Amino acid sequence: MTTTVHPKTSPEVGGIGHAVRRKEDDRFIQGAGRYLDDIVLPGMLHMAIVRSPIAHGRIRSIDTSAAEQTEGVVAVITGQMLAEHNLAWMPTLSGDTQAVLATDKVRYQGQEVAAVVATDPYIARDAASLVFVDYEELPAITSPQQALEPGAPVIRDDKEGKTDNVAYIWEAGDKEATDAAFAKADVVVTLDTHYPRSHPSPLETCGALADVNPATGEATIYLTSQAPHAHRTLFALVAGLPEENIRIVSPDIGGGFGNKVPIYPGYVVATVASLLLGKPVKWVETRTENLISTGFARDYHMHGELALTSDGRILAMRASILSDQGAFYADAQPSRFRAGLFHICTGSYDFGAAHVTAKGAYTNKAPGGVAYRCSFRVTEASYLIERLVDNAAWKLGMDPAEFRMKNFIRPEQFPYRSPTGFVYDSGDYHTALREAMKLVDYEGWRRKQAEGHPEGKLYGVGIASFTEVVGAGNSKEYDIAGIKMFDSAELRIHPTGKAILKLGVRTQGQGHETTFAQIVAEELGIPYTDVKVQEGDTDNTPYGLGTYASRSTPVGGAATAVVARRIREKAKKIAAHLLEASEDDLEWEPGRFFVRGTDKGVTIQEVAFAAYTNPPEGLEAGLEDVCYYDPPNMTYPFGSYIVVVEVDPGDGTWKVVDMAAVDDCGVRINPMIVEGQIMGGLTEGFAKANMQWITFDEQGNCIGSNFLDYLVPTAWETPRFKLGATVTPSPHHPLGAKGVGESATVGSPAAYVNAVLDALRRAGHPVENIDMPVLPHRVWGAIQGVAVKP
Amino acid sequence: MQVSMTVNRRAVTADVEPRMLLVHFLREELGLTGTHIGCETSYCGACTVLVDGRTTKSCTMLAVQADGAEILTVEGLAQDGQLHPVQEGFWERHGLQCGYCTPGMIMSAVGLLQENANPTEDEIRHGIEGNLCRCTGYHNIVRAIEYAAAKMRGEEPPPPEWEHEEVIA
Numbered sequence: 001m002t003t004t005v006h007p008k009t010s011p012e013v014g015g016i017g018h019a020v021r022r023k024e025d026d027r028f029i030q031g032a033g034r035y036l037d038d039i040v041l042p043g044m045l046h047m048a049i050v051r052s053p054i055a056h057g058r059i060r061s062i063d064t065s066a067a068e069q070t071e072g073v074v075a076v077i078t079g080q081m082l083a084e085h086n087l088a089w090m091p092t093l094s095g096d097t098q099a100v101l102a103t104d105k106v107r108y109q110g111q112e113v114a115a116v117v118a119t120d121p122y123i124a125r126d127a128a129s130l131v132f133v134d135y136e137e138l139p140a141i142t143s144p145q146q147a148l149e150p151g152a153p154v155i156r157d158d159k160e161g162k163t164d165n166v167a168y169i170w171e172a173g174d175k176e177a178t179d180a181a182f183a184k185a186d187v188v189v190t191l192d193t194h195y196p197r198s199h200p201s202p203l204e205t206c207g208a209l210a211d212v213n214p215a216t217g218e219a220t221i222y223l224t225s226q227a228p229h230a231h232r233t234l235f236a237l238v239a240g241l242p243e244e245n246i247r248i249v250s251p252d253i254g255g256g257f258g259n260k261v262p263i264y265p266g267y268v269v270a271t272v273a274s275l276l277l278g279k280p281v282k283w284v285e286t287r288t289e290n291l292i293s294t295g296f297a298r299d300y301h302m303h304g305e306l307a308l309t310s311d312g313r314i315l316a317m318r319a320s321i322l323s324d325q326g327a328f329y330a331d332a333q334p335s336r337f338r339a340g341l342f343h344i345c346t347g348s349y350d351f352g353a354a355h356v357t358a359k360g361a362y363t364n365k366a367p368g369g370v371a372y373r374c375s376f377r378v379t380e381a382s383y384l385i386e387r388l389v390d391n392a393a394w395k396l397g398m399d400p401a402e403f404r405m406k407n408f409i410r411p412e413q414f415p416y417r418s419p420t421g422f423v424y425d426s427g428d429y430h431t432a433l434r435e436a437m438k439l440v441d442y443e444g445w446r447r448k449q450a451e452g453h454p455e456g457k458l459y460g461v462g463i464a465s466f467t468e469v470v471g472a473g474n475s476k477e478y479d480i481a482g483i484k485m486f487d488s489a490e491l492r493i494h495p496t497g498k499a500i501l502k503l504g505v506r507t508q509g510q511g512h513e514t515t516f517a518q519i520v521a522e523e524l525g526i527p528y529t530d531v532k533v534q535e536g537d538t539d540n541t542p543y544g545l546g547t548y549a550s551r552s553t554p555v556g557g558a559a560t561a562v563v564a565r566r567i568r569e570k571a572k573k574i575a576a577h578l579l580e581a582s583e584d585d586l587e588w589e590p591g592r593f594f595v596r597g598t599d600k601g602v603t604i605q606e607v608a609f610a611a612y613t614n615p616p617e618g619l620e621a622g623l624e625d626v627c628y629y630d631p632p633n634m635t636y637p638f639g640s641y642i643v644v645v646e647v648d649p650g651d652g653t654w655k656v657v658d659m660a661a662v663d664d665c666g667v668r669i670n671p672m673i674v675e676g677q678i679m680g681g682l683t684e685g686f687a688k689a690n691m692q693w694i695t696f697d698e699q700g701n702c703i704g705s706n707f708l709d710y711l712v713p714t715a716w717e718t719p720r721f722k723l724g725a726t727v728t729p730s731p732h733h734p735l736g737a738k739g740v741g742e743s744a745t746v747g748s749p750a751a752y753v754n755a756v757l758d759a760l761r762r763a764g765h766p767v768e769n770i771d772m773p774v775l776p777h778r779v780w781g782a783i784q785g786v787a788v789k790p
Numbered sequence: 791m792q793v794s795m796t797v798n799r800r801a802v803t804a805d806v807e808p809r810m811l812l813v814h815f816l817r818e819e820l821g822l823t824g825t826h827i828g829c830e831t832s833y834c835g836a837c838t839v840l841v842d843g844r845t846t847k848s849c850t851m852l853a854v855q856a857d858g859a860e861i862l863t864v865e866g867l868a869q870d871g872q873l874h875p876v877q878e879g880f881w882e883r884h885g886l887q888c889g890y891c892t893p894g895m896i897m898s899a900v901g902l903l904q905e906n907a908n909p910t911e912d913e914i915r916h917g918i919e920g921n922l923c924r925c926t927g928y929h930n931i932v933r934a935i936e937y938a939a940a941k942m943r944g945e946e947p948p949p950p951e952w953e954h955e956e957v958i959a
Contacts, residue, residue, distance in 0.1 A: 672952045
């Protein structure tokens with residue numbers, strides 16, 4: 001395997017490997033970012049949504065008269081009105097349908113029922129509370145188990161012939177081979193665990209500002225969108241608007257994490273309102289609306305089994321999943337894969353057979369199933385295998401690090417074909433784990449653990465050695481709602497040697513304006529400060545599928561490298577013309593062509609000027625190109641995380657006292673940005689392990705509808721991290737990069753949970769499992785051996 | 791109702807509804823959109839500004855309550871083209887990603903450093919626990935505030951942490 005050592009460019013050029021300051025930051029630190037709610041248009045109206053207070057009920061009637069009579073109210077929109085335009089329902093990203101405004105039934109608490117448009121946002125909210133809806137309440141189904149019981153009320157009676165609550169059934173792998181391997185096993189380890197419902201809750205909520213020109217019908221829709229191009233096409237398909245008349249502008253985005261991938265009813269209603277009223281209409285969610293109605297994540301009930309030999313080798317894996325989909329099946333998944341990429345669940349380990357089955361159920365909860373800082377259900381998969389492997393080591397009496405080392409895919413096995421059909425591009429799992437053990441002082445902590453805590457608390461050490469799969473597609477296998485998962489970059493070099501790079505992806509904090517400028521700097525030697533990066537405006541960027549599933553660097557970054565190389569090829573012809581030399585005699589160093597063996601050369605800036613002022617005969621003027629990159633495979637980032645916790649057996653509380661995270665995301669373009677992504681992800685992992693979940697009561701009321709009930713970590717609770725890195729380049733990515741935005745969210749939850757369980761087990765409490773969040777009363781109950789409420 | 795206050799060293803007077811929140815007054819009436827809204831429970835701190843020198847969540851204060859007050863928002867921090875050391879610290883130490891919590895976080899840090907010029911890491915983490923960030927995991931925010939504190943005391947800030955060795959596999 002070839003390795004590349006960066007940086008190869010000067011700090012001023014700032015190519016790959018330079019931890020340069022971010023170009024986007026000067027506006028953000030001065031309050032000069034431009035987020036959706038900051039945009040004001042002349043004559044703009046404001047919209048508020050009327051939502052269902054109950055989880056399941058038939059709508060008897062809607063009385064809008066009081067709202068309509070409120071001064072300042074311009075319109076009240078109901079599902080009946082939308083139905084007249086055939087817009088009461090819309091397709092979801094998983095090929096299901098979702099109500100825009102409910103006409104027949106409400107199916108979850110917080111569902112959109114009507115909308116009020118007014119001259120002022122305060123008036124819109126006042127009037128929304130004056131819309132009276134009469135409901136005939138129906139029993140609420142709040143778990144997938146309950147949903148699949150015989151005779152359960154059918155939630156989706158809007159679907160013709162639907163007699164049950166099954167949303168999908170799916171399987172992967174080889175059942176026969178797996179059964180055969182299990183028959184030969186010395187030991188079988190099983191685990192039943194629930195990865196609870198969570199919510200990405202970016203600090204900026206979702207919103208839209210729709211501006212439909214009443215004369216021309218041209219619609220400019222400002223949208224909190226991670227995928228503006230895909231959203232434009234879906235708007236065209238849903239609303240029947242001609243696509244050339246739709247311009248989606250995704251302005252600065254205050255965090256997405258998957259929450260801004262779906263199309264929400266509010267976007268559609270605001271657009272319809274603008275179309276009907278001929279004025280711009282703005283809708284911005286409250287935090288409660290965001291938490292109770294937009295894309296949730298996880299909610300997988302998982303059963304896993306490992307077949308083992310008594311000397312500690314894994315032979316095979318079985319997994320079955322029951323997923324809680326909420327009232328509409330709205331997962332953002334590649335359409336061939338109903339449980340996303342869950343079948344990556346064999347993780348970092350080499351064994352012969354695996355079989356995965358999955359079933360999704362409709363419940364009376366909000367729809368979503370988004371990949372929260374995760375590549376299509378990879379988080380759930382990684383959690384299951386890393387918890388199973390830990391339980392296996394415990395059952396066999398082996399050290400969990402030793403057990404992992406014994407079963408890891410070995411470096412010489414790459415490219416490695418997994419039993420469920422993935423082809424891992426590259427990896428060195430042993431080195432990553434060894435580095436993490438060094439960084440945290442694994443042996444030292446094991447010694448301290450054996451000696452015992454000075455105050456009678458319990459030390460626990462937990463490991464997770466994850467493998468992710470990110471950067472979809474290839475387009476043969478992967479699509480969203482039929483649109484192939486390629487991505488694009490368009491690069492224009494201006495006559496003065498400065499550049500603009502336009503991308504189909506959309507940053508939400510990942511630092512694209514810097515990272516992608518650095519790729520151009522690497523390939524062309526143009527300083528990254530001279531490269532402007534533009535994203536988010538569909539009229540001004542090439543088509544792409546957007547930013548989620550860690551795909552921007554694997555796909556958009558690859559497109560950027562390829563388009564820059566194409567430009568360098570053309571630049572070479574111009575350089576040959578300027579130097580009066582043959583192309584074959586030219587050599588390239590960052591930023592300059594020169595005639596081999598001489599000091600005669602031209603800079604890329606001189607070439608750029610000549611491209612517009614003095615192009616060689618027979619060559620088109622200009623220096624720009626576009627690339628639509630279809631990756632040959634996905635990339636497989638990996639790493640090892642080791643967490644040390646201190647558990648108080650008296651009350652079940654626990655805290656992280658040490659943590660080391662070694663990530664391998666291939667070549668790191670900007671190490672500072674990469675580490676920022678990792679620390680954010682480690683915090684998200686901690687959040688889920690420690691506190692962050694959404695629950696419902698028996699009536700389907702959402703518990704966790706604001707930041708007082710839905711706990712997200714503050715600076716105080718967040719652990720402190722030690723980071724390390726190994727670099728195993730991706731062999732198929734033009735830069736050897738792999739994508740990193742989600743690795744730590746995917747990999748870390750199991751490490752925290754394994755650490756708490758390790759503390760308990762080594763203190764003599766044989767605890768099989770504690771589900772996340774690992775709340776103090778659950779830990780205490782496990783120590784006492786008593787059943788506690790969830 | 792008429793309210794008068796000083797916002798970013800400039801006197802402003804306006805007629806507002808008695809129920810208008812200070813954050814809406816700043817954003818809608820004055821066009822100072824750097825102050826953001828992230829929740830309705832005064833939990834997230836995206837709307838933090840200084841009112842008479844004290845860090846205040848402007849989503850839980852009425853504009854009329856700020857009558858006669860001196861308000862400082864993120865837009866008023868830089869002076870004469872010179873960034874405030876806290877702004878500089880956030881830039882130098884990668885203390886932000888999406889930027890949405892950043893103005894409130896910066897204002898909280900400014901308030902903290904006014905009260906404590908040389909805070910420990912624990913004091914910084916306590917000092918900003920009223921401000922949520924969903925991107926960074928806070929680590930680099932702490933480093934950014936340490937950078938600013940050093941600068942404001944006239945000392946050399948500690949070096950960045952990302953300069954460590956990578957193992958080439």
